[in-house]
Amino acid sequence: MFAHVPVSIGVQLACWAIGRALGAPTRASVWIGAFAGSAVCVMREITQREYQWIEQFGAGRRANMPGYAGLEVWQWNTHSLAETAVAIAASVVLAAAVTVRPKP
Secondary structure, eight states, X not given: OOTHHHHHHHHHHHHHHXXXXXXXXXXXXXXXXXXXXXXXXXXXXXXXXXXXXXHHHSTTOGGGSOTTGGGOGGGSXXXXXXXXXXXXXXXXXXXXXXXXXXXX
């Protein structure tokens, strides 16, 4: 159920490292990473829902699918919603832990 978490955190850490290498502030790098990691997980679920729609209603053809089919979040299954929410929460918690720590 938590397969998205390492992907989200991995993307976040990569963005953080790239930001640090380019001299960007830690706060900006880690929050941009949280956004990017979350976006990867959301896009994967949108794509997965598109394939499900094509299989169920589109006769196996992408051309039959309306452009908004993957964006119908209310049609996502419970597993997809939970996995995406946990991955987003993990990225936000990591970013908050890094940027909200007390200053010495």
